[in-house]
Amino acid sequence: MSVLTASMEGLVNALKKLPGVGPRTAERFAFYLLTQPASIAQEMAQAILKIKQTVGFCKTCFNLADEDHCTVCRDPGRDKSVVCVVEHPRGIIAIEKSGGYKGVYHVLLGALSPLDAIGPKDLKIQELKERIKQGGIKEVILATDSDLEGEATSLYLGKELRALSAPASAPVQITRLAAGIPMGSAIEYADQVTLIRAMEGRRAL
Numbered sequence: 087m088s089v090l091t092a093s094m095e096g097l098v099n100a101l102k103k104l105p106g107v108g109p110r111t112a113e114r115f116a117f118y119l120l121t122q123p124a125s126i127a128q129e130m131a132q133a134i135l136k137i138k139q140t141v142g143f144c145k146t147c148f149n150l151a152d153e154d155h156c157t158v159c160r161d162p163g164r165d166k167s168v169v170c171v172v173e174h175p176r177g178i179i180a181i182e183k184s185g186g187y188k189g190v191y192h193v194l195l196g197a198l199s200p201l202d203a204i205g206p207k208d209l210k211i212q213e214l215k216e217r218i219k220q221g222g223i224k225e226v227i228l229a230t231d232s233d234l235e236g237e238a239t240s241l242y243l244g245k246e247l248r249a250l251s252a253p254a255s256a257p258v259q260i261t262r263l264a265a266g267i268p269m270g271s272a273i274e275y276a277d278q279v280t281l282i283r284a285m286e287g288r289r290a291l
């Protein structure tokens with residue numbers, strides 16, 4: 087039998103669903119929230135509900151967006167001829183923080199992972215091909231993570247996109263971020279200098 091009340095137990099169970107939050111941390115959060123004014127709880131609950139109601143994906147690049155298109159795609163100052171491909175919107179946040187990139191993005195919403203049964207059709211790869219087919223893109227930078235799934239995804243995309251852009255009179259250059267991103271890690275954990283160097287030293291695939 088639990089020593090917590092049913093409602094406290096409900097909150098602990100809900101908090102445990104967050105990544106990196108185990109039972110003890112969940113309990114600590116729950117007791118902390120219990121001591122806070124009701125307005126804090128209301129604010130948090132509303133903020134969580136609001137992202138579920140308003141945040142969607144950009145119709146062009148699948149970044150997070152409050153409207154049809156994300157802030158990057160809506161920015162007329164961005165170079166639409168360079169597309170940086172990342173696994174998750176979190177990758178965009180990391181590259182934007184580095185401040186050295188002025189192109190646009192394409193979010194795959196994942197990476198190839200045969201073990202988890204995630205294949206090309208589960209990612210936004212067809213949508214990327216459509217964007218390239220529409221023309222106007224000079225370079226596609228593959229900025230997937232440097233772990234096994236990210237590398238596999240990059241290899242697959244390199245092959246697919248080269249085949250796609252081959253017959254065109256204006257070839258699309260496919261590049262991969264340079265080494266410097268620690269092997270086996272997500273780009274969101276790379277520091278800003280490393281990210282800028284990796285972007286500058288990208289190589290043709």
Ligand SMILES: [Zn+2]
Binds near residue numbers: 148157158
């Ligand atoms: Zn967008």
